Amino acid sequence: MHEVVQDYYGNQLQSSDDLKTTACCDASAVPEWLKPLLAKIHPEILSRYYGCGLVCPPLLSGCRVLDLGCGTGRDVYALAQLVGPEGEVVGVDMTEEQLAVAQNHREWHAQAFGYDNVRFIKGYIEKLDELDLEPGSFDVIVSNCVVNLSPDKAAVLSGVYRLLKPGGEFYFSDVYSDRRVPDEVRTDAVLYGECLGGALYWNDFLRLAQAAGFIDPRLLEDRRLEITDNNLAHRTGNLQFFSATYRLFKLEDLESACEDYGQAVIYRGSIPNCEHRFVLDKHHVIETGRVFPVCGNTWRMLRDTRFSEHFQYIGDFSRHFGVFEGCGSNIPFDIDVSATQSEACC
Secondary structure: OHHHHHHHHHHHOOOHHHOOOOOOOOOOOOOHHHHHHHHOOOHHHHHOOOOOOOOOOOOOOOOEEEEEOOOOOHHHHHHHHHHOOOOEEEEEEOOHHHHHHHHHOHHHHHHHHOOOOEEEEEOOHHHHHHOOOOOOOEEEEEEEOOHHHOOOHHHHHHHHHHHEEEEEEEEEEEEEEOOOOOHHHHOOHHHHHOOOOOOEEHHHHHHHHHHHOOOOOEEEEEEEOOOOOHHHHHHHOOOOEEEEEEEEEOOOOOOOOOEOOOEEEEEOOOOOOOOOEEEEEOOEEEEEOOEEEEOHHHHHHHHOOOOHHHEEEEOOOOOOOOEOOOOOOOOOOOOOHHHHOOOOOO
16 A cells, blocks of 8 residues: 555645645644744745644653654654754655655754754655664654554564563554444545545454553544535444544563552652643543552552653552452443433343
């Protein structure tokens, strides 16, 4: 499907107005702190943006960041401002037309920022091991509505794990389905280009992530997608699609379930733009100064990553109390069941 994607994004789409669904657009309102950064990005870059979420995690100053499927570079240039002159952002994409746009405006952004800390590489995200990228060299890897376009998602996740430092993070937005996508949808060129045909069934994604070494994927936010083209809506039938942002940590000691060791953390309120609360994921909104009970995995995601110094830690792993209360395995996305299903009995 590489040729289909390259043609769709390199030739058929000239701006975000050409999209036929809401899959490739922001999943949430742009936060106030991010607006000044976007205002410094060249208008042509912004007009050719096809992402499905915000991929600007907090606390990036001085970090080395890799953007998979960077396209024309909107997220690269936003992240470049967050990592600052001491950090670096590398963008990888397989579409020459989009990379040309990103590269053409590199000097323009260097003058606007006061430093040049980005570079772009042509390559496939399933073949990261073939690029000039050192294993274990990135603090954070991001991707914005691109993994679904890959024909080998397991290879993408394995490559990401290989490139991350211990304690590093894969923070990305993508499109998922409520069931496995049938062949007639998966092989439809337009649906594939619109990020629907290649969408992973959410539970299959979790299995692939865990197989790659990301034992406890964390969901940050999600929304149900609207297919605005009636013809495409008919072709997808009863499939439901979701735009979702996940964060995956490269931590060797994570467990396959959230286990309770009687631990807790207290957030210091010291992360920029997160003074009042820190959002680890959809179910962990940690208020400043408040004792917050956590499972062992959450403890490690805070203590053994770049977030470590911003928390106070209570307890240890000396006593186990079973599975952490509230853990489950149902579909993680918000969905109005009553609107899509009639009553049924077992």
